[in-house]
Amino acid sequence: MGVWLIGVDALARGRFAVSALAETVAALIGLARGGGSRPGRERWRQVHAPAFEERLARDPFAAAFVSDVLGPRWLPDFLVTPPLPGDRTFDDELRRLRATPARSALAHIVEALDGAPLPRALLVPDLPDRVAELLDWVWTRTVRPEWPRYRRLFEADIATRTQSLTSGGWAAALSGLRPGMRWLGDGRLRVNAYPYPPREISGAQLLFIPTTAPRGWVGRDEPRRYAITYPCSGLLAEPGAGRRVPEEALGRLIGPTRAAILTQLGAPKSTTQLVALTGYTLGSVGGHLKVLLEARLVHRRRSGRVVLYHRTPLGDSLVGDGPPQLG
Template sequence: MGVWRIGADVLARSSFAVSPLIETVAALKQLGGHPTLPGQRAWVTAQLPAYRARLAADPFTAAFVKAAFPPRWLPDFLSTPPTDVDGTFRGELERVRATPPEVARADLATGLRGAALPPELCGPDLSDRAAELLAWVWTRTIEPDWPRRQRLFQADIVSRTQRLSSGGWAATLDGMRPGMRWLGGGQLQINTYDHPPQDVSGAPLFFIPSTSPRGWVGSDAPFRHTVVYPCSGILAEPVRRTPPRALTRLLGPVRADILTRLESPRSPTQLVALTGYGLGSVGGHLRVLLDARLVQRRRSGRYVLYYRTEDGDRLVALQRPGRHTGQEGALPVQETIGRAPSLHLSRGVR
């Protein structure tokens, strides 16, 4: 199995990040026929005609995607970790463009396992043309939807930093992507492939959510390493919760929806991603619920998390079918949900 040896200093300097380039590479893999989760299938179907037309018209593109995305392999120069957590697509693309062509060819040759590179990939402009393809995928298929995807990725990061603060790195890393788990003793199993252990001490890790159903790992040794993982929950077909009808009549549909979703602490960004309402709308309704003492808030690192108070819990529980007791709405003691402990993010995790 593939194992990374990681020191405590590496985890202390690790960060969650959002990467437009990583998401573009994930999209290119999906357009090339790699596995896709249900929530992405309609998007793939809509984009395939233009993508296939480009393959047919450009021999370089056809040869490149075949060489770059064989099973169980992704060239490092396409999965270079971002240099910061707020990188732009243009900045990340320049790192691909700056890859020496001989380095890019060596990466591709590794994935071909001894097969010769096709002649279309042997020119001096390999990195430039790969960057052009990525720019085409970004502009045509990702950029129009990027604000929504970015909100969903940020919501996923908030959720995982909450888990980190309450359960530590073992709880956060286990199951982050298929085959990945914390073994203890400074060892992180990154996949189940038969690879020799790799020492990544001294370089920070970036954990990046994406729409890839499996994710991957990348390395820019000895400077930084990447774990790309499936963004939890949002990639299945969206399920729209319907708040109880009486609660909707009492509070209005938006406030009822928000209150129903606050069974666990969430940030305004998470609520925007989950509900589809704008940030200003969510913020305004949270203020009303806060003034009514149906929710409370606390700071967790750089995030503000909202959660239901006991009165908010009781109000939601009273609207559930079969929850009325006949005693003026009184609920058994176990129906009152206790509050979660205060959350604090580990130093170095952003």
């Protein structure tokens, strides 16, 4: 797909969005590719991989779809169609996938295979329904139990990028969004390094969707909607991983709210991100940050119009992410 030529109208309507189906596809890829999971997701895969492999062993269609279609290059378009503005739930998005004509879904798979032979197990009349059943299984077993936490992380990432967009324009908001992508200016967005002719996008809806996927992908419903799915920031640490001091003990020492905020600040975050991640109000987060600053447990610095907070070495030591402070 190379470079997209994005018209002023499409750019003005561009927005960030959360998609439960996109995260379910990311989970399916993480389960299927094993070693391709992002750092910090290994434990998640270890928990769910046995049941997933058992599911594939019982279903030749699902096994063929996972092994042959979820390749490292392209995903079939019907699997990654951008969500509609009215989509509110996973079921809303899955319903549209089920409604894909079987002939169209098969054509998308053939295109994604890029010349590789089509597995006979995929030649079924109810192909979209079979894919939807697999996605519904992945959603129910592996994504839905953690969806509230994922959603907070995605919303925090979106808040930060929206602030960057306000202060530095699209070049700042899209910087480092996904491997191989770069804002070139003059309405040109390089979505990947493949040497295809530029694609004109005018009058379309352009979405940017965070997920736990390690690289992301491009989705399209030509000529109306295009989406770029990208790796969400802030997912490297497993909940509780690497802490020598349990959060409960830290909460008894400095209070549960301050403990929750301090544990989130291993990487710089804004107050807006902390509100999304912790669920506390803006006033509460601001007040506790002031106390943590005065106690020299956190630093703050300005990045454009955004103020970012991060732990000091003393804060790291208190949480358990740094060497003990002797003295």
